[in-house]
Amino acid sequence: MNVVQLGPLLLNLDLLISILSAFVTFLVIKMRLYRLNIEGIIAEKYSRAMMIGFFTWKLSFILFDPVSVIQYPMSLLYFDGGDRGIGLAFVTSLAYVGFRTRKDHTSLTLNLDLASAGWIAGSSMYQLLFLFMGTSNMLFHILHLLLNGMLAFCLYTSNRATLGMEKMSPCWIWYSIGMVGIFFVRESKSFIIAGFTKEQAVYIIIFLLALGFSNRLGQKKSKEAQ
Template sequence: MNVIQIGSLSIMLKWVLLGSGILIGLVVIKWWLQKTQMKEKSKKIFDTLTNSLFVLILVWKVSLILLEPKLILKSPISILYFTGGTKGLVIAILISLMYFIYKNKKIKISSKLILQTILIFSLTVLSCYHFTFLFALDENDLYHLLVGTFTLIILYFILIPKEWRF
């Protein structure tokens, strides 16, 4: 397990790589929305996406209450130090997706645009995560290469207009 140690703070490297993938995903979504949507609609969708990411982080931290209630009852301060892990992340992703869809439906964004936004953001985060994992760590190299390449190819066909493709 690779950990970055800063004083008494320990952060798993895979979470840092996921965070960098999320930041790159936000940049790609901002660029794509500016190129394809009106400024007002672009801003609303991007704001909802960033709020969804905040919900994701909050639910991921609080999911520890559902997944490890004995730990929280024994030491309530542990919620500051621990997360829900991978299971908590899956729960947080599902809840943040529901939040994103609900909020965009409420402001009358089309289902097609909501799906495109989710797909482009998710594929960008996945490809960035797997490629940085491939170069940063020496674990399951073939797996990360295949998943990163596959998601990048799908992203290429979604983002690049047909007349620009090779």
């Protein structure tokens, strides 16, 4: 665990970086909604989803190691649910966004547009902060930032205000391939499935989903052309 001392307090540095990155994510989603001239109430959906994800990740330590929490309650300030907590946080946040999306009747395309903008901003801030701190995995952080820049260029440099699946799918296909590749240069890897890390497994799933969307759009256009 990386910590920074502020007077008598020891602060979890990873936690501080995650909070700052989440704040940047929210700001960029707000800016994107303003660019699209859409009501800001949708931003509240994502801010709540991030809060739910954060507290799920942080408090899942109680679920995975209740004995330590009972013996040392202050451990909640310094520890979290780790990788399992991140997975649980992702699922709960995604479920909340899905539930709210059904209620506000926003399109899948709009939600993916906002999620893409938020991901690019938040993950870039996360990588930048670790890069400036001079930690290990310098090459990985640089490559991650380059891929984020390429994804942003691919998605948001057109004159069209809104994105369509026909534009997002190819961008995410190539981005996912790149992300799978750069995790091979990351230090301290732990392989879990067929020589791939858990992060690579996630990007392979994203690649398959994007490829599926792309193929579906291609088949739809072929039918319309007939």
